[in-house]
Amino acid sequence: MLSNTEENYLKALLYLTAEDAGKKEAGTNDLATHLGLKPATVNDMLKRLKEKEYVSYKKYGKISLTRSGKDIAMFVMRKHRLWETFLCEVLEFSWDEVHEVAEQLEHIQSDKLTERLDKFLNYPDYDPHGDPIPKSNGKMPPRATTLLSSVAVQQSCTVAAVKDTSPVFLQYLEQLSIGIGTKIKVLEKISFDGSMTLLVEKDKLTVSEKFANSLLVD
């Protein structure tokens, strides 16, 4: 039985070494930054995780998850995203509030609870942020990969996921009435600064390049 702390390290490693994100290798410092800890602390924990064969690395080398480490991390992520879905869909939390609570709920140890929750939610494929929820067999629904910024002028698309899940961005989207499933037509791209003019539900609005790089669409 892993501690919450250990589970958090594995989940962080899964995130940092995810293929769909840029990086594929993670180091002590990356982990320390991501977890808000000091490199020395992370180094200690990595020794323990290596001992237990959840991670593998050579001294001074990059760290990767073993098979069993990855399985555990995926399961924690599954629980995290199921709980986020529950909080939004059932308890009517807004999508910027769910992460913090799911960080706690993801560590509850009960396979039965996870399966029953999944069933109760009708086996959702995506969480409130559009992130794919790993299935109980370990498979993952496909993840949207097209950035809004790469959509051509005059093209239409549908919001599939947010790349940035910070409350400040999510609240801004809320304010603009943009959510998962919202249809967007690209009217104009300004080459000067990468900003874009969009048509969202008959409203015309202009967003920054940073914004357009934070939305994934189909």
Place this chain on the structure above:
Amino acid sequence: MLSNTEENYLKALLYLTAEDAGKKEAGTNDLATHLGLKPATVNDMLKRLKEKEYVSYKKYGKISLTRSGKDIAMFVMRKHRLWETFLCEVLEFSWDEVHEVAEQLEHIQSDKLTERLDKFLNYPDYDPHGDPIPKSNGKMPPRATTLLSSVAVQQSCTVAAVKDTSPVFLQYLEQLSIGIGTKIKVLEKISFDGSMTLLVEKDKLTVSEKFANSLLVD
């Protein structure tokens, strides 16, 4: 912010010093037994809890909760019982399975979650075992106090709560089709061993004194 461990100590103290149960005072050994720890361990923790003013006691004396300690313990109990209710009513767990999971869920820190869960469950007064759920204002619905063993012959009553929540007893009740709300008529009391003959939904059955002392009725 209290640790899970600290919350468990306060909850154990609430249980051990509950007025409706027999005892009103708790000692180091009682706590140690209840929590499955050694007295020395408990002694350490009690010093910390006293320092933080959640409990009060004199050296070698009995321990009691302070106002703020009791408030916290009641809130943890509220969460425990709300989650048990959720697991039974929403996720269709059986009443002998919920306790273990609720032991984990009761420590999730989110007032909003607790309130939304309460609302979603339609503000239940009792958990699946018939135990009263403290309200958000701290008030408690009344607890049933009549033992089945004290019901007179030929009287009818309704099961209100179980005093013993061990899986083995709960499963036995399940097997007998006895649950909260079940109507029972006392047909006979055997003075030799305190056993009773009951009429439950047209079935006649005989139960031990221990059994009759483990059911609370209205």
Place this chain on the structure above:
DNA sequence: TACTAAAGTTAGATCATCCTAACATCCATC
């Protein structure tokens, strides 16, 4: 290639939570 900054590791400390073994106090009984 040599140097230096970034990245990673080690040593030594703290704090929470638990333990065993030994010691102190209390109280029910004689």
Place this chain on the structure above:
DNA sequence: GATGGATGTTAGGATGATCTAACTTTAGTA
């Protein structure tokens, strides 16, 4: 009122998780 067993406390130690400070290795750049 003395005393032995129950109850409670202290001392000292282990482990997990964290830190700071100092050290080592790697790798990019001059």
